[in-house]
Amino acid sequence: MEQQQTDPDRVRDVIVVGAGPAGLAAAIAARRARLDCEVFERAALVNSILKFPTNMVFFTTPELLEIGDLPFVTPYAKPTRDEALRYYRRTVDAFDLTVRLGYEVSSIARQPGPDAAAVLAVDVDHPHEGSFRRLARTVVVAVGAYDCPNRLGIPGEDLPHVSHYYTEAHPWYRKRVVVVGGKNSAVEAALELYRSGVEVTLVHRHAELGEGIKYWVRPDIENRIAEGSIPARFETRVVEIRPREVVVESAAGRDVLPADAVLLLTGYHPDTAMLRRFGIDVDADTMVPAHDPETYETNVPNLFLAGQVISGIHSGRIFIENGRFHGQRVIAEIARRLAPAGDAVPA
Ligand SMILES: Cc1cc2nc3c(=O)[nH]c(=O)nc-3n(C[C@H](O)[C@H](O)[C@H](O)COP(=O)(O)OP(=O)(O)OC[C@H]3O[C@@H](n4cnc5c(N)ncnc54)[C@H](O)[C@@H]3O)c2cc1C
The missing domain is CATH 3.50.50.60 (FAD/NAD(P)-binding domain)
Incomplete structure (x- = not known):
């Protein structure tokens, strides 16, 4: 060498x-x-x-x-x-x-x-x-x-509108973004996107948000979910990502969420x-x-x-x-x- x-x-x-x-x-x-x-x-x-x-x-x-x-x-x-x-x-x-x-x-x-x-x-x-x-x-x-992000290993994970990192909300103004995850990164991204005029849906595989959510962020996200301004799908997994939509699965069955961008903030x-x-x-x-x-x-x-x-x-x-x-x-x-x-x- x-x-x-x-x-x-x-x-x-x-x-x-x-x-x-x-x-x-x-x-x-x-x-x-x-x-x-x-x-x-x-x-x-x-x-x-x-x-x-x-x-x-x-x-x-x-x-x-x-x-x-x-x-x-x-x-x-x-x-x-x-x-x-x-x-x-x-x-x-x-x-x-x-x-x-x-x-x-x-x-x-x-x-x-x-x-x-x-x-x-x-x-x-x-x-x-x-x-x-x-x-x-x-x-x-x-x-x-x-x-090295934790990959979900699902079809469509490498499509260009999918990212394992979130930077800022502006590009998604007036668009639909699905955020996957239930810890600080996902929750904070969802809040910032919502406040920037983005239609956000939060998808989390567990029944509740992570325990370590910042104490000043928790009431904010819980209230936004409760009032429906950030719709949240708990106990739900993403099983496939397509160019304009995300396929999710829960005990109730499969559903399709429209998505211009997908943020997989899963650690x-x-x-x-x-x-x-x-x-x-x-x-x-x-x-x-x-x-x-x-x-x-x-x-x-x-x-x-x-x-x-x-x-x-x-x-x-x-x-x-x-x-x-x-x-x-x-x-x-x-x-x-x-x-x-x-x-x-x-x-
Ligand atoms: C959104 C977010 C918020 C956070 N907030 C906090 C907080 O408030 N407080 C806190 O304490 N922690 C926080 N953390 C965690 C904290 O950022 C990490 O724990 C910290 O950065 C780890 O430091 P490190 O030096 O071990 O690794 P890193 O900061 O990841 O540094 C590793 C470096 O190694 C380089 N590297 C990798 N491979 C090679 C190679 N082969 N050759 C040469 N260079 C290489 C990388 O480019 C990188 O610059 C947060 C993390 C995230 C994701």
């Missing part, structure tokens, strides 16, 4: 895969530990937040989104997506992190290093610069779980194929990657995890609030391993 870097032979202390909040928190911890660290991000900085609904407001207060103890200053109790994007850009600048944007890590494998110890060979692809290999003593995989899961390509074992049922719960080291020695990727199918269990602390713990362990015998581990 072509060696395409300024210093190809240098073995990095740490490579971080993914520049989401968890990956950035790990990179800050590495910088504080004076480790040679480089972050590879395949898309934009904090790309998951970038893909969130344009007008999204976090359920978390700003201080719980902070990384590296850099204050998240906002006049609001709950920050907006735009403020979060600005905050994480500012964080990269403030800590002068080495973040390579647009570089996708395609594989990771152990190989003999320049000294006796094994190193991790990290293969990186860039659309214009081609492919190259970096060597690192340790790698932190912080790839999140937002790029996300880690990219298990990618994790396996990195050599990481993944539980077939839970999609949880194999790891030590104390150090977050995977079954591959010196290959660690951080952030939402750890949570498997239960992607709501790890979010920014708690995933931001993984990096500190991982880097403390890495610094301990890399410190020359007898040296104090940097704080």
